[in-house]
Amino acid sequence: MTITRRDVLLGATATAALMPLAARAQTSEVVIGVIYPFSGASAQQGVDAQKAYETALEVINKDADFDLPLAKGEGLPGLGGAKVRLVFADHQADPQKGRAETERLITQEKVSAVIGTYQSSVAVTVSQICERYQIPFVSADNSSPSLHRRGLKYYFRASPHDEMYSAAMFDFFDALKKKGTKIETLALFHEDTIFGTDSGNAQAKIAGERGYKILADIKYRNNSPSLSAEVQQLKSANADVLMPSSYTTDGILLVKTMAELGYKPNAIVAQDAGFSEKALYDAVGDKLEGVISRGTFSLDLAQKRPMVGKINDMFKAKSGKDLNDLTSRQFMGLIVLADAISRAKSTEGEKIRDALAATDIPGDKTIMPWKRIKFDEMGQNNDADPVLLQYVGGKFVTIFPPQAAIAEATWPMK
Amino acid sequence: MLTAEAIIQSLASGLLMGLLYGLIAVGLALIFGLMDVVNFAHGEFLMISMYATFFLFAFFAIDPLLSAPLVAAAMFVFGAVVYLLIVRFAMRAKANAGMVQIFSTFGLAIVMRGLAQFFFTPDYRSIPQSALGGKTISIAGIFLPEPQLVGALLSIAAFGALYLFINRTDFGRALEATREDPGAVALVGIDKNRVFALGWGLGAALVGLSGAIMAIFFYIYPDVGASFALIAYVTVALGGFGSVFGAFAGGIIVGLVEATTALILPPSLKSVGIYAVYLLVVFIRPRGLFGSM
Amino acid sequence: MDKNFAARRRRDLFVAAALAVIAALAPLFVKDVYVQNILILTLMYAALSQSWNILSGYCGQISLGHALYFGLGAYTTALLFMKFGVLPWFGMLAGGTLSALIAMGLGYLCFRLRGHYFVIATIVIAEITLLLFHNWDWAGAALGIDIPVRGDSWLKFQFTRSKLPYFYFALVLACVAWFVTWWLEDSKWGFWWRAVKDNPEAAESLGVVVFNSKMGAAAVSAFLVAVGGSFYAQFVSYIDPESVMGFQFSLLMALPAVLGGIGTLWGPVLGAAILIPLTELTRSFIGGSGRGVDLIVYGTLIVLISLALPRGLVSLFSSRKGAAR
Known part of the structure; x- marks a missing residue:
């Protein structure tokens, strides 16, 4: 037939x-x-x-x-x-x-x-x-x-959205600077799809506006088999803060590679994604004591x-x-x-x-x-305040903004 | 920013990674070279080797270094079975044999990914503690991670052993002869199917070895093979199909080129360097560097 | 040229015309938008696969990097429209021409490669282009190009809800691809291609003619695939490098031809008619669980069909019909 x-x-x-x-x-x-x-x-x-x-x-x-x-x-x-x-x-x-x-x-x-x-x-x-x-x-x-x-x-x-999240990160930096912490240089590390690109752009823009110096702006291919070259560049830059925008897979590889190459950043402030996933902390949580991630939600709000x-x-x-x-x-x-x-x-x-x-x-x-x-005329809720969370002792603790924080930030990372 | 130390470190990391790429690719080279068959599921072979290593660790607390031979043995069986159940029929195709091989193994790759997702869920796994995991040796300020270092040494050993095996043993020569002329070897009493099944088993075992090493420091999920598969194909083609030494050299070149490109171009473009070098090489030598086919 | 051959060709033409007419009437019976979508995709892949078949099936130069031309077509149309206000109809021609030229250029460099070397070269060239577009800010980089659809317009070839114009375009494209194949089969080019495919060394004695015929195949194939890409850009109204230049797209262009019958006139059509609805339906009705069952089904079918029917599905029909080699 x-x-x-x-x-x-x-x-x-x-x-x-x-x-x-x-x-x-x-x-x-x-x-x-x-x-x-x-x-x-x-x-x-x-x-x-x-x-x-x-x-x-x-x-x-x-x-x-x-x-x-x-x-x-x-x-x-x-x-x-x-x-x-x-x-x-x-x-x-x-x-x-x-x-x-x-x-x-x-x-x-x-x-x-x-x-x-x-x-x-x-x-x-x-x-x-x-x-x-x-x-x-x-x-x-x-x-x-x-x-x-x-x-x-x-x-x-x-x-x-990413601009709001990134602004919150920089509000946090500004607040720490006021208290005397030295934060002048940044290293951006972002994957190359929409998420990473938007995040990197937003961070670069705000950094420029608020007078922070970007020592390295590294865009990497997501799901790369190896991140040695990229981490090497981060290590050479040795900025005050490492700001990764990575998904779980790259996040795991990033942290492992940093340990392999002997790079311990002063501070890591992540754009969420992989850095809020259980799988990442199961894999490399022991190396991430003190890592900070932006977030929308904090579990300690339950208190x-x-x-x-x-x-x-x-x-x-x-x-x-x-x-x-x-x-x-x-x-x-x-x-x-x-x-x-x-x-x-x-x-x-x-x-x-x-x-x-x-x-x-x-x-x-x-x-x-x-x-x-409450949505504006474009459909965006501008009153969604991001928070910053720090990974301490196996849990996420809200450290910013002050009205939501339950603890002070530990800076630098241990 | 680009200090001499940074450059040397990049190249060292690239070399180690390149040797590992070579180890991943050698199984492919073997199968390619001896049977002229493309295994489009090569990345998935790597993936299940990694899962096997992970589960041996998770359930029996066997360190990947120790389970590597076990995984290799299991993959040997798996490779032979794949040959007997699928590839054997693909090679018999009287028409379009090349395409049938490509697509039957491509279908196999999809099935393997689906099965992995079905049984293991898409969640990301990782081996948190192991004998080598997370440890690094520092020589003159250059960091050499232990898993990659061991992998690189294993790669060199594997290539050496394979070279001897093919050129010095009867079985190795039987593999060569069967490739040259399957009909003739039958007359001498060599069962073509048996030889090829063992060849596939050997190729798969080599992937198993690399998977066990990779599992020490890499994350594991159903699609993990995809990123490595293309590099493996390019490595083998660069070195030249049919040449085990070519795969070895190809791996080193790919690793170094990748590292060097990342120094010059934005890292998101580092693969472009590898691909460009491949095109350059085959433009000058259409059969790869050491290819004989 | 024997009488049977001529008769077969007339019959092929007649069957194609009949099918085209039936297909053209389909929208009268099929009102469900989801099913229409499947039909459009089937026609599109039939067109793409048929075009791919010209270079890889008839001419024997297996390319697994054809997504390059698809993507170039899509991006050319989208960029010309969004940045310079050029209507997609002209954009399509531009994209097609650009792709044809690039195909010939790449052919010039790569046709000396044989077998697997050539295949891998096509893959990496497409990958390089994907990476370049992924990092090219002016072309949208990873964010892609979003083509706003503000209303129905034939000039701008965009429609808010009706799928019919897209359907007919895809149908026409599929018919054109088929017809070009049919016509070339019996032309001197078709003769050269068969010679090249069967025995490149012997065909070498025909000298530069062989090379030119490969270039021709590459150009025609690339042009049609690029037009398909332009169509896709207008159809989906959003493109990004991964979705139009990805390796999986190259495979999806080849798969219908391989399963249907590579190097045959009807193979790609048959393959697309089976494969595309299968893909869509398994995803929609088995796929939502996250368990990978749809992948298992899909993959198993590919393995079985490719092993059981090396000549493709067309070999199920008379041994004469459709089997070119």
């Missing part, structure tokens, strides 16, 4: 017709699309994200005694208790696939909103397609500063706000890890989105969008050390 293109088409059409088309939920259920890498090099991030969202789902759909939007009571009050259902899709870190999957989520699964994506490059296409379909997209954990500046109406980001600890326990039960920078943003992103849908009292994209734009959640009703959640 000759298999013609026609047969393939008819087969595909039939399959599509048989797939359960979840009708846009009226009152019983709200469907949200979650798009992450579930295969390939960053598959672990997708797996972790899934656990974070499932934790948020528990809080929303079941009755939970937290001072958090939607925690009390089951489901979304604005829609008569409708429960939220998540549909997961894999974008394999490819912008084109991200777009195709998002379109499938919107047209076949009939999601009311989309949340994602880990990789900023995929967020570009996912947000574009959501804009075209007028479906809100919540950028839970993308930190590229350019994302909210593209004139999109349906793009929302509750968490900080002042017990619900943070309880929610962390819920997450840990599912994943075996503590909430970290990424998973906390993912958790919060879904809460914010679901809250908006509830306030919109509708599952229509435009109404949800307007509700998101009207969001105003005070910081203490979140698990984040932020002032509040």
Whole structure:
């Protein structure tokens, strides 16, 4: 039998017709699309994200005694208790696939909103397609500063972006300098994809503005088999602060190579990513006593706000890890989105969008050390205050800003 | 900034890494050279060797240095099995044999990655403590990390042993002869399949050895083979297919070129140096430096 | 030229026309956007693979670096549009021409290489270009190029929701690639290529003609692939070096031809028709678990098909039809 293109088409059409088309939920259920890498090099991030969202789902759909939007009571009050259902899709870190999957989520699964994506490059296409379909997209954990500046109406980001994070780092440096610590020279070390490039650019710009000297600006190929040459250059520069923007794999190799080449930096202030991952500290934590990373979230907030600890326990039960920078943003992103849908009292994209734009959640009703959640006209929350965390004795301790800090920074690293 | 010490350190690190690249590549060179077969799953062979080393450490607390021979032996079996189950049929292809080899091993690579993700999860593993891990020797201010140093010495030893094996032993000559003329050797009573299976086993065992050493200082996850695979292919091609010594020389050249390029260009472009040197070499010598095929 | 050959060629042309018409009518029946997306990708890969086949299948110069031309096409169109306001239609021609010229230049340098040496050379050349673009700030470096889509426009070849214009473009491209292959098969170039592929040394006696024919194959192949890349840039509206110049793209261009039947007229089409829907559907419906099951399925199928059918899927049909060599 000759298999013609026609047969393939008819087969595909039939399959599509048989797939359960979840009708846009009226009152019983709200469907949200979650798009992450579930295969390939960053598959672990997708797996972790899934656990974070499932934790948020528990809080929303079941009755939970937290001072958090939607925690009390089951489901979304604005829609008569409708429960939220998540549909997961894999974008394999490819912008084109991200777009195709998002379109499938919107047209076949009939999601009311989309949340994602880990990789900023995929967020570009996912947000574009959501804009075209007028479906809100919540950028839970993308930190590229350019994302909210593209004139999109349906793009929302509750968490900080790289310029805000980098500014916090330099605020910290300024504060230390005022107390007499010598911080004049910096070494930037960043990988070469969007994350590293944005981070490196932001840091270089702010350093210039605030009078810090950059002795080395090293861009390296991510997932390099060897970082000896790069570390050698860092060692030669011997700056006051090493500022890495690296993912887990490169972070592990960086720390090991530094030990191999006998380079002990005065201080390391990292742009998160790999430096907030358990896998990195399992591998090289013993060499990182005193490392500082920017963050969005600090676990020690649980001391002042017990619900943070309880929610962390819920997450840990599912994943075996503590909430970290990424998973906390993912958790919060879904809460914010679901809250908006509830306030919109509708599952229509435009109404949800307007509700998101009207969001105003005070910081203490979140698990984040932020002032509040309120989106500007570009969809960015400018009140998401980053924090700086220091790895001390196997735990992360918040050291900056003063209102969130529970300890003084140890400087230099031991 | 670019002191003499920094340059010497870069070159020393590059040399060690180059010898390691050579060790990773020699298995590929062997299989290439003797059977004219591309193993597109070479990076994945490295990956499972690293996982095997990791699990021997995690479950039985066997130091990678000690488990290296075990891993090599296990990989020997694995390599032979891959030949018997897949490659043997690929080589029989009456048409497009080259493409069939490339794509059947490419499919194998994808399956191996999927299986690794399925069984081990995509999370990153690392061996935290081992006999050599994290230790460095310092000679005149030049740091030589012990795992890479041992790996480099092992690489030299492996090449030497392989050279002797191929040129001085009966089996080695049988491998050569089988490559030259499979039909003729059958007449002399040599089973082509047996010889090739053992050849694949040997190639895989060498990768196993390098994987065990790499596991001491490198991170492990399902896609870890990808970064090394391309370097391995370029190393072998640079040295010339069919030449074990070529792979050795190729590795050293690649390591040194990589280190030197990073001194001149931004490090994110250091691979460009390797690729450019490859193109330069084959432009002048289309069969690589020492290639015979 | 025997009667059978001429008849086969007429039949091929007729079948292709019929399929094209059926495909053109498909959107009437297929309204689901996701399925339309799969169709577009299938057509695109059929076009790309068919073009690749011209150089690597017919001419026997296996290239695993064709993503270079795809990426050049994509970037040329995107950069000309974003930086200089040049319409994508002209950008496509520019990208195609640039790629053809570069292909000939690279061919001049690399055609002396044989077998695996040539393959690796194509891979590293594509990698070098990827790294250069990755570090080239003016071209967006790692941030890529984001093409804003503000409304439907044929001039700018961008559409907000409708996939039909993209579908028809991809269909036309696939038809053009197929037709060029069909036409070249029976031309003197096709004759030279078969000679080159079968026995380069004997063909050497034809002297400089062999070299020119390889150059021609390289140029045509690169031009069409670059147009595909331009299409892709407009279709996805965002490109970055990894997504358009990556090695996995080079493999994906070759895979349909290899599985369908390398060096044959119908191989790439058949291969794309099977492989692309398979890839997309396994990812969408088995992939979301993070367990790698879709990879296992996909990889196993590639191994099985390549081993069981060395001549590709076309060999399942009559031994005459489609088998060029």
